[in-house]
Amino acid sequence: MITNPEVSTLRSTWLMPSEAYTSAQWYDREQRDLFGRTWVFVASIEELAQPGDFVTTTIGNEPVVVVRDKQGALRAFSNVCPHRGITLLEGCGNTAKGVVCPYHHWNFALNGELRSVPQPEQFPELDKEAFGLYPLPLAEWGASVFVNLSEGPEPFEDWMGAFPASLGAHDPSRLVEVAHRQRVVESNWKFLVENTIEVYHLFYLHRTTQDQYQNHLFDNWFDGWHWSSYTPLYPERSFNEEESNIEWDAVTLPPWLGDREKGGIYVHLIFPNMVLFITSRVFRIMTLIPEGPHRCRIDLRTRAMPGTDPSLFDDEVNETFEEDVMACERMQRGVRSSRFAVRTLAKDHERPIGIFQSKLLAAMAAE
Ligand code: FES
Numbered sequence: 001m002i003t004n005p006e007v008s009t010l011r012s013t014w015l016m017p018s019e020a021y022t023s024a025q026w027y028d029r030e031q032r033d034l035f036g037r038t039w040v041f042v043a044s045i046e047e048l049a050q051p052g053d054f055v056t057t058t059i060g061n062e063p064v065v066v067v068r069d070k071q072g073a074l075r076a077f078s079n080v081c082p083h084r085g086i087t088l089l090e091g092c093g094n095t096a097k098g099v100v101c102p103y104h105h106w107n108f109a110l111n112g113e114l115r116s117v118p119q120p121e122q123f124p125e126l127d128k129e130a131f132g133l134y135p136l137p138l139a140e141w142g143a144s145v146f147v148n149l150s151e152g153p154e155p156f157e158d159w160m161g162a163f164p165a166s167l168g169a170h171d172p173s174r175l176v177e178v179a180h181r182q183r184v185v186e187s188n189w190k191f192l193v194e195n196t197i198e199v200y201h202l203f204y205l206h207r208t209t210q211d212q213y214q215n216h217l218f219d220n221w222f223d224g225w226h227w228s229s230y231t232p233l234y235p236e237r238s239f240n241e242e243e244s245n246i247e248w249d250a251v252t253l254p255p256w257l258g259d260r261e262k263g264g265i266y267v268h269l270i271f272p273n274m275v276l277f278i279t280s281r282v283f284r285i286m287t288l289i290p291e292g293p294h295r296c297r298i299d300l301r302t303r304a305m306p307g308t309d310p311s312l313f314d315d316e317v318n319e320t321f322e323e324d325v326m327a328c329e330r331m332q333r334g335v336r337s338s339r340f341a342v343r344t345l346a347k348d349h350e351r352p353i354g355i356f357q358s359k360l361l362a363a364m365a366a367e
């Protein structure tokens with residue numbers, strides 16, 4: 001099990017060697033030792049509404065499927081056929097009748113049991129109970145589904161710890177998913193995390209796109225593994241002014257929000273790769289899925305009040321996001337330089353980066 005190091009014991013200096021962003025060996029180790037044993041976001045609850053609904057993904061090196069079974073329970077399995085190892089399902093959809101392997105048609109129930117094997121006389125010794133789908137720990141929180149690849153992981157509630165209180169009155173489970181996009185970025189996933197948790201660049205890279213926020217009042221804190229922040233808007237400004245080209249007046253304000261939620265932006269990191277951007281009208285979930293040392297896939301979901309017209313988000317252009325992508329892709333190119341190493345960080349504004357790196361190294365080093 002991985003143990004969370006206390007923030008007070010952590011150094012806030014840059015701890016990562018360049019290889020952490022460039023080398024295949026580091027990438028493999030991270031896939032195995034980090035993503036192989038933390039809780040990882042895999043889907044939103046809307047994708048798994050009906051019995052038989054399924055979503056496939058890959059965590060670390062493991063193909064994973066999450067399915068809602070006949071009784072309505074969510075289950076996660078290794079998405080690998082116990083016969084010869086072919087991946088069973090692809091993409092997402094509904095498989096209400098169970099799962100039939102495309103290769104030799106072994107047939108599995110939605111609870112993972114092996115139901116039948118064609119030409120059973122070919123397998124006279126087969127113990128069907130030993131050939132069910134391999135189950136994986138699953139948890140549900142805030143309309144999101146998480147999976148953990150390790151055996152007997154820390155319970156999800158313990159993993160989240162005090163973090164949920166940092167959302168204030170924001171409640172993603174009372175909102176619905178209105179947009180879901182993916183995009184490949186030519187950057188190591190950690191650059192995108194580190195870009196999210198430092199405030200220094202907001203004054204400069206985003207000087208025209210994020211000037212509605214009082215960045216000098218940026219407040220941030222760690223709850224266990226996870227990081228949170230809050231930045232108030234200028235009193236006469238509204239978050240939606242430069243956020244993107246959405247017609248924000250058509251997106252209803254959740255009536256349960258208080259003045260703090262309406263008057264600022266929350267940005268959070270659920271360790272290691274799930275970022276939340278929460279403004280008064282939308283709750284965004286950005287997951288950074290590693291796809292090699294130099295590349296990651298951004299999975300971006302937007303939740304808003306039920307009844308919000310999803311087409312409002314069809315042609316969204318978010319300049320802040322484009323600025324961040326540009327910076328991370330250029331850091332990825334720069335980090336290959338043999339002449340460069342990070343030697344200093346801003347003592348407050350970039351401090352979360354050092355703490356994130358400490359936690360990441362501790363998680364990877366755990367037994
Ligand atoms: S590999 Fe699945 S039935 Fe043979």
Ligand SMILES: [Fe+2]
Pocket residue numbers: 195196201206320324
């Ligand atoms: Fe940014």
